[in-house]
Amino acid sequence: xxxxxxxxxxxxxxxxxxxxxxxxxxxxxxxxxxxxxxxxxxxxxxxxxxxxxxxxxxxxxxxxxxxxxxxxxxxxxxxxxxxxxxxxxxxxxxxxxxxxxxxxxxxxxxxxxxxxxxxxxxxxxxxxxxxxxxxxxxxxxxxxxxxxxxxxxxxxxxxxxxxxxxxxxxxxxxxxxxxxxxxxxxxxxxxxxxxxxxxxxxxxxxxxxxxxxxxxxxxxxxxxxxxxxxxxxxxxxxxxxxxxxxxxxxxxxxxxxxxxxxxxxxxxxxxxxxxxxxxxxxxxxxxxxxxxxxxxxxxxxxxxxxxxxxxxxxxxx
Amino acid sequence: xxxxxxxxxxxxxxxxxxxxxxxxxxxxxxxxxxxxxxxxxxxxxxxxxxxxxxxxxxxxxxxxxxxxxxxxxxxxxxxxxxxxxxxxxxxxxxxxxxxxxxxxxxxxxxxxxxxxxxxxxxxxxxxxxxxxxxxxxxxxxxxxxxxxxxxxxxxxxxxxxxxxxxxxxxxxxxxxxxxxxxxxxxxxxxxxxxxxxxxxxxxxxxxxxxxxxxxxxxxxxxxxxxxxxxxxxxxxxxxxxxxx
Ligand SMILES: Nc1ncnc2c1ncn2[C@@H]1O[C@H](COP(=O)(O)OP(=O)(O)OP(=O)(O)O)[C@@H](O)[C@H]1O
Ligand SMILES: [Mg+2]
Numbered sequence: 001x002x003x004x005x006x007x008x009x010x011x012x013x014x015x016x017x018x019x020x021x022x023x024x025x026x027x028x029x030x031x032x033x034x035x036x037x038x039x040x041x042x043x044x045x046x047x048x049x050x051x052x053x054x055x056x057x058x059x060x061x062x063x064x065x066x067x068x069x070x071x072x073x074x075x076x077x078x079x080x081x082x083x084x085x086x087x088x089x090x091x092x093x094x095x096x097x098x099x100x101x102x103x104x105x106x107x108x109x110x111x112x113x114x115x116x117x118x119x120x121x122x123x124x125x126x127x128x129x130x131x132x133x134x135x136x137x138x139x140x141x142x143x144x145x146x147x148x149x150x151x152x153x154x155x156x157x158x159x160x161x162x163x164x165x166x167x168x169x170x171x172x173x174x175x176x177x178x179x180x181x182x183x184x185x186x187x188x189x190x191x192x193x194x195x196x197x198x199x200x201x202x203x204x205x206x207x208x209x210x211x212x213x214x215x216x217x218x219x220x221x222x223x224x225x226x227x228x229x230x231x232x233x234x235x236x237x238x239x240x241x242x243x244x245x246x247x248x249x250x251x252x253x254x255x256x257x258x259x260x261x262x263x264x265x266x267x268x269x270x271x272x273x274x275x276x277x278x279x280x281x282x283x284x285x286x287x288x289x290x291x292x293x294x295x296x297x298x299x300x301x302x303x304x305x306x307x308x309x310x311x312x313x314x315x316x317x
Numbered sequence: 318x319x320x321x322x323x324x325x326x327x328x329x330x331x332x333x334x335x336x337x338x339x340x341x342x343x344x345x346x347x348x349x350x351x352x353x354x355x356x357x358x359x360x361x362x363x364x365x366x367x368x369x370x371x372x373x374x375x376x377x378x379x380x381x382x383x384x385x386x387x388x389x390x391x392x393x394x395x396x397x398x399x400x401x402x403x404x405x406x407x408x409x410x411x412x413x414x415x416x417x418x419x420x421x422x423x424x425x426x427x428x429x430x431x432x433x434x435x436x437x438x439x440x441x442x443x444x445x446x447x448x449x450x451x452x453x454x455x456x457x458x459x460x461x462x463x464x465x466x467x468x469x470x471x472x473x474x475x476x477x478x479x480x481x482x483x484x485x486x487x488x489x490x491x492x493x494x495x496x497x498x499x500x501x502x503x504x505x506x507x508x509x510x511x512x513x514x515x516x517x518x519x520x521x522x523x524x525x526x527x528x529x530x531x532x533x534x535x536x537x538x539x540x541x542x543x544x545x546x547x548x549x550x551x552x553x554x555x556x557x558x559x560x561x
Contacts, residue, residue, distance in 0.1 A: 013561075047561070050404060051403070051404065051560070052400060052403060052404065052560065052561070053560060053561045054560055054561070072406050072407070072408060073406065075404055075405065075406040076406035080404050082397065082400060084397050085397075086396065086397035086398050086400050086401055087398060087401075088330070088334065088398050089396065090334055091330075091334065099326060099330055100401060102322055102323060102325075102326035103323045103326070103327075103401065103402070103404075103405035103406075103407065104319070104323070104405065104406060105318065105319025105320065105322045105323055105406075106322070107322065147401075
């Protein structure tokens with residue numbers, strides 16, 4: 001069942017079009033990923049859906065309500081984790097959570113109970129008594145998420161929840177998002193990271209310069225992206241001197257030497273590694289590790305947008 | 318009920334986070350008191366304390382509300398915590414009213430600090446306190462609304478601070494507290510009558526020292542009109558400027 005429906009949404013700042021006629025639907029309980037480079041219009045889109053910004057055109061329907069006219073009603077059932085942590089620096093974790101809950105009209109006992117639970121669930125119980133200002137980035141992010149779900153919203157909007165925090169905290173946060181998904185929440189998430197989107201989203205839409213260039217189930221999308229195969233070798237010495245030799249010998253591979261101790265090999269086919277390893281070994285070079293390199297979001301974009309423009313169409317679901 | 322909980326908690330948070338912080342408390346007290354002391358010393362005791370009271374009260378309110386509200390709102394907007402409030406399922410009017418209430422209460426409490434001091438030094442009997450309280454409330458309300466108006470226009474905290482001074486100092490000098498309006502140069506007189514504080518001061522003067530230009534009722538009505546107009550203007554600007 002469709003819980004969020006966006007139709008021909010548009011946002012202009014002056015004569016600059018930040019969001020250009022986008023449409024999509026989100027089913028109840030689904031995680032919908034919004035992927036795009038900086039300035040693509042992700043935050044602008046979220047802000048219109050949560051009522052921090054007015055659309056220039058188009059319509060938003062959320063849980064049967066008009067997301068523009070009845071936004072105050074809509075706000076009661078949505079939770080927002082914005083791109084910038086927006087809690088009160090001078091208040092501690094517990095106070096921040098209780099305050100946020102009170103904005104949704106939760107009674108004192110209820111909100112205190114929820115705050116304690118969430119601090120525990122997010123591993124912030126000890127930090128609960130420190131002012132928010134003194135939190136580390138990862139802790140701030142977690143508390144911001146806790147604050148966004150304290151009123152048990154049906155639909156969650158997360159704007160780049162893992163940007164700018166370390167790998168471990170990011171993993172924790174992804175775990176938390178997956179837990180929320182298991183609880184049946186509908187989630188709208190924006191991110192720069194393809195891998196993140198792959199791991200937690202059911203649907204992904206790519207947005208570039210305010211337009212959705214591709215939208216689809218994760219599995220379908222990944223199949224369709226004809227990946228080139230890229231392997232990074234970690235070596236014991238610089239192979240710059242034999243780069244030419246390598247290129248001559250493996251003429252269908254692209255060889256790059258990003259730094260002294262490694263070598264990047266790109267192939268259009270699945271890459272048989274053994275000949276390369278043997279070649280290097282024969283020249284007295286030790287290969288410590290060979291690692292598959294996934295294409296970056298930018299590369300995927302280039303391929304998707306490139307392919308789209310060749311076929312001259314923009315894909316909507 | 319839900320709205321009431323939200324309202325009360327926004328108010329409580331502002332009181333705890335801002336108004337009860339020592340630097341802010343001292344602002345509202347030290348400045349008016351030092352001014353009063355200066356006046357007393359300069360006049361070498363010839364001046365009646367009671368004559369200073371209306372000015373002190375008005376000054377305390379002005380310093381407790383306008384810039385406090387302008388600065389705290391701008392501060393919250395800069396730190397994005399204000400978005401929390403805009404995201405809450407409460408109407409913009411309720412939100413604005415909650416924000417105003419903190420400043421109004423703070424201004425009113427400040428206004429009565431000099432009164433308490435004065436009570437020890439002089440006889441304050443025979444003054445119509447209910448009217449004074451209403452007046453103090455109206456001055457606080459209009460001053461807070463001016464603060465809100467500034468907050469809507471300012472992007473940075475220092476701007477809010479500068480705009481507040483831009484309003485409150487001329488207001489103090491044009492409202493008839495220090496220089497009677499009759500003695501102001503003709504060109505600035507209309508300006509005086511365009512300031513809500515002028516009418517509040519007029520009531521205070523009338524009640525405490527016994528001389529006023531307008532009747533209390535018309536003063537009160539004019540102030541209510543000012544407040545309504547400012548409230549409407551603020552709401553309109555907020556929904557235009559804060560919800561982009
Ligand atoms: N208030 C505004 N006024 C003018 N232009 C704006 C405003 N907000 C955003 N923009 C512009 O709209 C475009 C989209 O911005 P938006 O913040 O939505 O991008 P984003 O996809 O969230 O990027 P990021 O990954 O950096 O967060 C940008 O070019 C930005 O400069
Ligand atoms: Mg963004």
